[in-house]
Structures are given as C-alpha cells and as structure tokens.
Amino acid sequence: MKNKFLKIGAMVSLLLLIVFIFLATNIWGVDGGIYFDEKIISSVHENINPSIKGFMVLLSFLGSAKFYFILAPFLILYLVKKKHIIELYALLISILGSYGLNELLKLFFGRHRPYEYFLVQQKGFSFPSGHAMITLSFYAMAAYLYLRNKELNLKKSLIWLVTIVFIGLVGFSRIYLGVHWPTDIVAGFSAGYIWLYLCILGVESTHKRRYKKLQT
Structure with missing residues (x-):
C-alpha cells in the first residue's frame, strides 16, 4: 500500500514540478501579476473586513518562522522521548x-x-511563498509522521482533512493580507509538496533499510 502511495506521490510531484517551472518562466522579468493574479487579489481586496483580517493575521502567524520556533521544541522533545530518531x-x-x-x-x-x-x-x-511552501512541508510531514503506522479510519481521515484545510487557509491568508500574488502561493505549495515527498521518500527508504538489516 505504501509503495502505491509513493508512486502516486512521485507522479503528483512531477506534475507540480511542471507547474512550478511554468510559473517560474512566466514571472521572470515581469513587474506585477500574471494570468489570474490581478483578478483574484483585487477581488479579495474588494471585501476586506477588519475581523476577518485579524483571523488572517493569526493564520499567517501560525505559518510563520516565529511560531515554528515555539512549536518545534515540543515536537522534538516528543520524538526524542519516543526514541523516533528517524522521524526526528x-x-x-x-x-x-x-x-x-x-x-x-x-x-x-x-x-x-x-x-x-x-x-x-x-x-x-515574493516567489515562491515561504508560508505556503514551509507550512505544507512542515505540517503535512508532522501529520504523516503521527499517522504513518495507523490504520485508515475516520479519525485519520479527519486529521488529514483538517491539515489540508489549515494549510490552504494559511496560503489564502497571504493573498488576503496582500503580501503575495496568488501564483506565489501556487508555486509555494508546488515546491512544498515536492520537498515533502522527498522527505517522506527518505523516511520510508531509511525504515526499509533498517528493517532489512534487522532481518539479516
């Protein structure tokens, strides 16, 4: 089953690499938005609400380096305590x-x-969005490590759903706050997913080699 998901992940990574390269070549030397950038960001900013802005600032903070410095030590201590060195x-x-x-x-x-x-x-x-890229690679990796050996059930599905929605909202918050073009977010998610896949591939390969070594 894991091999099947890894193959799917490889195909998605290849597709997103094409998307990233396409966007990268089109923003090169361009001063301003491309394609749907102006239309989306201007539409969003026609309906700015102070209370929603506060929520978006909070979401943006949860995807920032400042928050990672707060959260990461707790996750590191948890993994050290569980002796999950590969996961750490x-x-x-x-x-x-x-x-x-x-x-x-x-x-x-x-x-x-x-x-x-x-x-x-x-x-x-601006390109690619750091919040989009790092939020996807970090939070999705944390969810993957937590759920890696758990059977697929409603709880696991809900955790993945919440993780995906949260990552998407963090990306949207950067557009809402006007600090990124939408194509920055798409490129950030694309690069973040590719990096996430490579990290997951590394985890699975390391565990596989470790298992084979224990069997000999």
Missing part, C-alpha cells in the same frame, strides 16, 4: 530544508511583492 531527523530536514530552499529560490527569482495591496508590512521577495 525527517521533521528537522522538512522544515529547515524547506526554509533554506525557499530563501534560495526567492533570491534567484527576485519577484517583488504586490506592494499596492499590503495590509501588513512584509519584507523580502
């Missing part, structure tokens, strides 16, 4: 690798943010 490395690599890769991609593409839509101040370049 996977979690650290998923967040640190995703963060580092995102910074490199932003510097390489150098896309400017949609400054005219800013509801909050934000520094740095």
Whole structure:
C-alpha cells in the first residue's frame, strides 16, 4: 500500500514540478501579476473586513518562522522521548530544508511583492511563498509522521482533512493580507509538496533499510 502511495506521490510531484517551472518562466522579468493574479487579489481586496483580517493575521502567524520556533521544541522533545530518531531527523530536514530552499529560490527569482495591496508590512521577495511552501512541508510531514503506522479510519481521515484545510487557509491568508500574488502561493505549495515527498521518500527508504538489516 505504501509503495502505491509513493508512486502516486512521485507522479503528483512531477506534475507540480511542471507547474512550478511554468510559473517560474512566466514571472521572470515581469513587474506585477500574471494570468489570474490581478483578478483574484483585487477581488479579495474588494471585501476586506477588519475581523476577518485579524483571523488572517493569526493564520499567517501560525505559518510563520516565529511560531515554528515555539512549536518545534515540543515536537522534538516528543520524538526524542519516543526514541523516533528517524522521524526526528525527517521533521528537522522538512522544515529547515524547506526554509533554506525557499530563501534560495526567492533570491534567484527576485519577484517583488504586490506592494499596492499590503495590509501588513512584509519584507523580502515574493516567489515562491515561504508560508505556503514551509507550512505544507512542515505540517503535512508532522501529520504523516503521527499517522504513518495507523490504520485508515475516520479519525485519520479527519486529521488529514483538517491539515489540508489549515494549510490552504494559511496560503489564502497571504493573498488576503496582500503580501503575495496568488501564483506565489501556487508555486509555494508546488515546491512544498515536492520537498515533502522527498522527505517522506527518505523516511520510508531509511525504515526499509533498517528493517532489512534487522532481518539479516
């Protein structure tokens, strides 16, 4: 069953890599939005509500590096206590690798943010969205590690559903707050999923080698 999901994950990763490359080539040297960027972000900003803005700021915080510094130590202590060393490395690599890769991609593409839509101040370049990329790779990895050896049931399905909805809302919050073009979010999710898949592949491969070693 896991091999089947890994194969599906590989196909999805390839598709998202194509999406990322397509967007990357089209934003290169362009000052402003492309395709649906302007239409979506302007439509969202026609209906700004102060109370919703506060909720979006909170969601954005939950997907920020500041919050990871609060949350990560608890997860690390839990994994150390359970002696899940492979999972511990996977979690650290998923967040640190995703963060580092995102910074490199932003510097390489150098896309400017949609400054005219800013509801909050934000520094740095725009493409791909760090919140979208890191939130997907980190929270989905945490959910995967927690649910990895559990049977598929209603609880497991609900946890995945909540995780996916939360990740999507964090991405939307960045558009709502006007600090990212929608294509930044799509590219961030694409890159985040690819990184997540590589990390999961590493976990499964390591466990497989470990199991074979114990059998010999």
